[in-house]
Amino acid sequence: MKALAIDVGGTxxxxxxxxxxxxxxxxVVKHSTPRDLDEIKNIFKDIIKKHEKEVxxxxxxxxxxxxxxxxxxxxxxxxxxxxYSSIEFKNLSDKKVxxxxxxxxxxxxxxxxxxxxGCANSIMLTLGTGVGGGIILNNKLFKGKSGSAGExxxxxxxxxxxxxxxxxxxxxxxxxxxxxxxxxxxxMSHDENITTYDVIDGLxxxxxxxxxxxxxxxxxxxxxxxxxxxxFDPDCFVFSGSMAEFIDTxxxxxxxxxxxxxxxxxxxKATTGNYAGMIGAALLALEVQ
Amino acid sequence: MKALAIDVGGTxxxxxxxxxxxxxxxxVVKHSTPRDLDEIKNIFKDIIKKHEKEVxxxxxxxxxxxxxxxxxxxxxxxxxxxxYSSIEFKNLSDKKVxxxxxxxxxxxxxxxxxxxxGCANSIMLTLGTGVGGGIILNNKLFKGKSGSAGExxxxxxxxxxxxxxxxxxxxxxxxxxxxxxxxxxxxMSHDENITTYDVIDGLxxxxxxxxxxxxxxxxxxxxxxxxxxxxFDPDCFVFSGSMAEFIDTxxxxxxxxxxxxxxxxxxxKATTGNYAGMIGAALLALEVQ
Numbered sequence: 001m002k003a004l005a006i007d008v009g010g011t012x013x014x015x016x017x018x019x020x021x022x023x024x025x026x027x028v029v030k031h032s033t034p035r036d037l038d039e040i041k042n043i044f045k046d047i048i049k050k051h052e053k054e055v056x057x058x059x060x061x062x063x064x065x066x067x068x069x070x071x072x073x074x075x076x077x078x079x080x081x082x083x084y085s086s087i088e089f090k091n092l093s094d095k096k097v098x099x100x101x102x103x104x105x106x107x108x109x110x111x112x113x114x115x116x117x118g119c120a121n122s123i124m125l126t127l128g129t130g131v132g133g134g135i136i137l138n139n140k141l142f143k144g145k146s147g148s149a150g151e152x153x154x155x156x157x158x159x160x161x162x163x164x165x166x167x168x169x170x171x172x173x174x175x176x177x178x179x180x181x182x183x184x185x186x187x188m189s190h191d192e193n194i195t196t197y198d199v200i201d202g203l204x205x206x207x208x209x210x211x212x213x214x215x216x217x218x219x220x221x222x223x224x225x226x227x228x229x230x231x232f233d234p235d236c237f238v239f240s241g242s243m244a245e246f247i248d249t250x251x252x253x254x255x256x257x258x259x260x261x262x263x264x265x266x267x268x269k270a271t272t273g274n275y276a277g278m279i280g281a282a283l284l285a286l287e288v289q
Numbered sequence: 290m291k292a293l294a295i296d297v298g299g300t301x302x303x304x305x306x307x308x309x310x311x312x313x314x315x316x317v318v319k320h321s322t323p324r325d326l327d328e329i330k331n332i333f334k335d336i337i338k339k340h341e342k343e344v345x346x347x348x349x350x351x352x353x354x355x356x357x358x359x360x361x362x363x364x365x366x367x368x369x370x371x372x373y374s375s376i377e378f379k380n381l382s383d384k385k386v387x388x389x390x391x392x393x394x395x396x397x398x399x400x401x402x403x404x405x406x407g408c409a410n411s412i413m414l415t416l417g418t419g420v421g422g423g424i425i426l427n428n429k430l431f432k433g434k435s436g437s438a439g440e441x442x443x444x445x446x447x448x449x450x451x452x453x454x455x456x457x458x459x460x461x462x463x464x465x466x467x468x469x470x471x472x473x474x475x476x477m478s479h480d481e482n483i484t485t486y487d488v489i490d491g492l493x494x495x496x497x498x499x500x501x502x503x504x505x506x507x508x509x510x511x512x513x514x515x516x517x518x519x520x521f522d523p524d525c526f527v528f529s530g531s532m533a534e535f536i537d538t539x540x541x542x543x544x545x546x547x548x549x550x551x552x553x554x555x556x557x558k559a560t561t562g563n564y565a566g567m568i569g570a571a572l573l574a575l576e577v578q
Contacts, residue, residue, distance in 0.1 A: 065551070075550060121434045133520075137426065144522025145410045146552035153550055154516025156447055158464075158509055168515070168548045175447075220447055226457070227443025231422075231520065233433025259457045261364060261442055262354070263435035 001286045004055040005278035006047055007102060008040075008062040009033060010079030010129075015047045016275065017055060018282035022113050026051075028275060037083045041092075048093045058097045059285035060089060061105040061277035065148030070099050070288075075148050079129075098285035104141055104150065105280030106270070107134025110238050112283050114272040119235035123228055124270065125152065127221075127243035130165060131173040131180075135232065141284070152176070154227065156220060175220040178243045184220070185213045200246055214246070222252055225267070226259045233262040240270030290575045293344040294567035295336055296391060297329075297351040298322060299368030299418075304336045305564065306344060307571035311402050315340075317564060326372045330381075337382050347386040348574035349378060350394040350566035354437030359387050359577075364437055368418075387574035393430055393439065394569030395559070396423025399527050401572050403561040408524035412517055413559065414441065416510075416532035419454060420462040420469075424521065430573070441465070443516065445509060464509040467532045473509070474502045489535055503535070511541055514556070515548045522551040529559030 002025065007014040013033050017026040029047070034040050048058060064084065065075035073085040089097045100108075107116075107124035116122035120139050126132035133150040135142040143149050153164065153171035162183060164174040174180050178196050185194045189209065199217075202210020225237055237256075239247055253267035272279055291314065296303040302322050306315040318336070323329050337347060353374065354364035362374040378386045389397075396405075396413035405411035409428050415421035422439040424431040432438050442453065442460035451472060453463040463469050467485050474483045478498065488506075491499020514526055526545075528536055542556035561568055 074552070135520075137431065142426065144551060145524045146522055148551040149520065149522035151519040151522075151550055153519040154443060155445075155512050158445055158512040166550045168550075171519075223444050223447040227516075228520075230440040230442040230460075231424075231438065231517075233435055233438035233440075235434045261440055261455045261457075262433060262437040263363070 002055045003057045003059040003282035003285045004048065004051040005059045005061065005282040006044065007275070007277045007281070008060060008080075009102065010063055013040075013043055014275070014278060015051070016278055017051060018059075018279055020283070020286045022109065022272075022279045022283055024275060024279070035081055037081050037086075040081060040084070041087065044092055052093050052095050055095065057285045058093050058095055059278070059281035060097065060099040061102045061281035062099060063102055065146075065151070066099050066101045066104070067147040068143050070284075071097075072099065074146060096285070098281065098288065100141075100281050100284055101134075102277040103132025103134040104143070105134075105278075105284065106132070106240060106272070106276035107136055107238070107280065108141055108284055109272045109276040109280035110240070110270050111136045111139070113279070114276070115238045115268040115270050116236050121232065121234040122236045122238055123232060123234050124238040124240060125176070125225075126241035127177060127239060127247075128241040129178055131177045132241070137232070152224070154224070156223065172220075172224045175217070176224055180220070181214075181217045181243065184217050188213050188216065196243075203246070218247055218252070221247065222255050225252065225256050229256055229260040229265050230262055234265055236266035236268055238268050238270050240276065244269055290346075291344045292346045292348040292571035292574050293337065293340040294348045294350065294571040295333065296564070296566045296570070297349060297369075298391065299352055302329075302332055303564065303567060304340070305567055306340060307348075307568055309572070309575045311398065311561075311568045311572055313564060313568070322369075324370055326370050326375075329370060329373070330376065333381055341382050341384050344384065346574045347382050347384055348567070348570035349386070349388040350391045350570035351388060352391055354435075354440070355388050355390045355393070356436040357432050359389055359573075361388065363435060385574070387570065387577065389430075389570050389573055390423075391566040392421025392423040393432070394423075394567075394573065395421070395529060395561070395565035396425055396527070396569065397430055397573055398561045398565040398569030399529070399559050400425045400428070402568070403565070404527045404557040404559050405525050410521065410523040411525045411527055412521060412523050413527040413529060414465070415530040416466060416528060416536075417530040418467055420466045421530070426521070441513070443513070445512065461509075461513045464506070465513055469509070470503075470506045470532065473506050477502045477505065485532075492535070507536055507541070510536065511544050514541065514545050518545055518549040518554050519551055523554055525555035525557055527557050527559050529565065533558055
């Protein structure tokens with residue numbers, strides 16, 4: 001069994017053919033994400049036309065919350081073009097079309113093949129421009145009543161300090177993301193031109209100020225996982241995304257377990273790589289096939 | 290089918306005979322909770338000896354986290370006597386003995402018979418001296434890897450302001466509980482003798498200062514349910530406990546839905562009453578019987 005997997009992010013669209021073991025059987029093709037809805041649909045149609053004869057199912061891993069029927073995007077983030085949630089994915093092919101949120105799909109790939117394999121309950125946090133959340137409970141993807149559970153928008157402060165992309169204030173995402181690190185750096189250095197690269201370079205070279213900024217950011221992540229640990233009592237946390245390589249999982253695990261009142265948890269880094277979303281979507285789509 | 294239900298709290302122990310419909314068939318008997326472990330065990334033995342012949346199962350609803358096998362308390366709160374978690378409940382009777390955390394049991398009673406009936410996903414918050422949490426996901430009690438999920442100890446601030454009973458700082462419980470209201474009142478009035486009664490009396494009589502304190506407390510609850518709403522995407526929240534009667538569910542629902550990025554949720558008050566823990570434990574115990 002094979003799936004045509006298509007990963008739709010705010011800046012790039014990837015596609016590949018993947019089998020039921022999660023093996024990528026084709027080249028991975030990359031496109032820029034157009035800012036126009038019709039152009040996005042045309043890219044989808046072109047990709048599907050090219051590959052649908054050789055696969056059993058089309059598997060989308062996409063930004064935005066996806067409904068429990070895995071057919072539609074129900075909540076679109078600011079990163080995607082207006083009207084994206086109007087796309088009727090099932091109409092794109094005569095084959096079955098399966099859609100899942102990218103953070104959920106990536107969490108599933110880790111659960112089946114990666115760092116959280118063997119963990120019945122895990123929480124995956126993808127630290128990039130934003131923070132993606134994928135929650136596995138009792139060996140199943142947890143989606144909530146409408147499909148959009150796992151949004152990492154719980155508050156770090158109750159008193160409106162930092163605007164979040166969701167329109168509200170002080171969400172975990174606004175602190176724990178790469179954008180959050182930049183904002184923390186701006187606040188602590190009083191320099192609005194400071195970048196996350198400055199912080200990471202400074203951390204690596206032992207610069208005290210940059211290390212303090214990094215530690216503040218990492219401790220905000222710690223604050224988040226303590227709360228998630230007490231709420232979900234997970235076997236493990238898995239970190240992925242461009243910012244994940246810099247975090248100290250040993251420190252986070254030890255510090256979190258010192259405060260969590262449920263049972264100890266593990267803090268791990270993801271192992272399935274950049275195509276986790278496509279792999280997870282393919283695995284999920286082939287499972288329900 | 291009938292259960293002998295025993296509710297164990299920090300100050301009182303209740304018992305009653307309850308059937309599979311959740312109907313209380315006997316008088317509800319009340320005892321003070323002894324501060325001695327052997328005395329607690331003796332009360333359990335006396336209650337069980339008196340009733341075990343007339344019931345099919347013994348159902349404990351108890352403070353403290355309970356394991357996934359429903360046989361043992363795995364994490365004891367400061368409210369219970371030292372050594373409480375060493376009790377081997379199954380040895381207390383020849384009948385099957387079932388144990389569940391009181392907040393979980395109460396959430397189950399509401400799910401089967403009360404405010405959250407018909408909601409596949411609900412979060413019950415019991416606002417008393419502390420905050421109890423019971424989470425129902427996909428029509429099942431959610432317990433996490435070890436049984437202790439649903440601890441309402443996620444942080445309201447990342448920077449150590451208010452000590453929590455769990456040993457950590459700034460947990461939701463430390464703000465949203467009755468004790469949290471007193472602490473908020475102390476901080477805002479600079480009067481350490483102020484009580485929650487003063488705040489509630491002032492709220493009722495329209496006192497501006499007391500109303501501001503109450504609103505701060507209620508908005509901390511709002512902050513919590515926004516985060517829980519985004520994480521769990523529940524159909525509803527249910528509030529119970531001695532402090533729940535004062536909250537404005539209409540305000541909380543409207544304000545939470547204005548910020549939640551998942552789908553709208555409901556905010557309700559519990560309807561099964563003070564014996565929800567016993568009723569829920571009985572229903573759960575009779576279900577697995």
